[in-house]
Amino acid sequence: MDDNKQLKGVVLVRKWWPILASFGGAVVMLLAFFIPSVQDQWDRYKSRKVIEEYVSLGDDLLNEERYKMAEEAFAKAFELSESKRLDIEVKRLTAHVSRVHENPDWNSHISxxxxxxxxxxxxxxxxxxxxxxxxxxxxxxxxxxxxxxxxxxxxxxxxxxxxxxxxKETITYVNLGNLLDQQKKYSDAEKMYRKAIAIDANNIYAHYNLGLLLELTDRPEEAKKELTRANELETKPNE
Known part of the structure; x- marks a missing residue:
């Protein structure tokens, strides 16, 4: 009787073994598919590291107002991300549009x-x-x-x-002053520059542009004062 039970057990195992073996193989294949290899994970880590290095470089260049180089750094980071990092593309565009500042002449040609x-x-x-x-x-x-x-x-x-x-953003007042100056609305432009100075007495752009405007409107002494102040701020920016 016991021998018959053992025999049936052996037969049952033999019947189920191919199925169990196949199931085990399928699990292994699924795990291999879903779980990246250690090498893949390391490669991805290195790739992310390189991307972030380019982003950090771009941030530094942008802060230094080196807009073209910043744009190139962000573009490289975006390329390495396989064009999937929208946040990097936004940074690249920020550097790109900031290139309007590359030529300080208000009437200069747009790239x-x-x-x-x-x-x-x-x-x-x-x-x-x-x-x-x-x-x-x-x-x-x-x-x-x-x-x-x-x-x-x-x-x-x-x-x-x-x-x-x-x-209270002074650069906006300076830009408005430049726009009004462009239209020869000198009195209104002067108000914008002085508004910027009232908010930030150390705004070099406001002093400089106001000086040019005063010079243009035949007020040489006042112009000299503003241009001198702008020069002082340029040579001692942390004053």
């Missing part, structure tokens, strides 16, 4: 690489209260772009939007 859609795309992703400072910066860049493109009314509206977000 052909700058397109209006770049500003609009960036503003679309900065439509958030938590991103207000970046949006103000983009609006100021956009306003400069529009002004240099001859779209003065549109530029004024963009600068006004920036002021609506932060009425």
């Amino acid at each position: 052909d690489s700058l397109k209006e859609i770049d500003f609009q795309f960036l503003l679309h992703f900065q439509d958030d209260k938590n991103d207000q400072n970046h949006r103000i910066n983009t609006l100021n860049c956009y306003g400069i772009f529009l002004a240099r493109s001859g779209k003065l009314k549109e530029a004024k509206a963009v600068f006004d939007e920036a002021l609506g977000l932060d009425p």
Whole structure:
């Protein structure tokens, strides 16, 4: 009797063994498919590390106002991410549109690489209260772009939007002053420069542009005072 039970048990195991073996093989294959190898994980880690190094480099270059090089660093990081990191693309666009500052001459030619859609795309992703400072910066860049493109009314509206977000942002007043100066509205332009100085007495751009305006309107002594102050701030930026 016991021998029969043992025999049946052996037969049962033999019947089930191929099924169990197949099931075990399938599990192993699934695990191999879903769990990356150690080498794959290491490669991904190194790739992420390189991407973040390029992003960090881009951030540093952007802070140093080296916009073209910053844009190139972000572009490389975006490429390495296989075009999947939208946050990096936003950083690249930020550096790209900031290139309006490369030539300080208000009436200078706009680079052909700058397109209006770049500003609009960036503003679309900065439509958030938590991103207000970046949006103000983009609006100021956009306003400069529009002004240099001859779209003065549109530029004024963009600068006004920036002021609506932060009425104490001095660079917006300076840009408005430049826009009004461009239209030969010298009295209004002067008010904008002086407003910027009232908010920040050490704003070099406000002093410099006000000095040029005073010189243009035949007030040499006042102009000299403002230009001298601008020069002092440039040589002693931490004053």
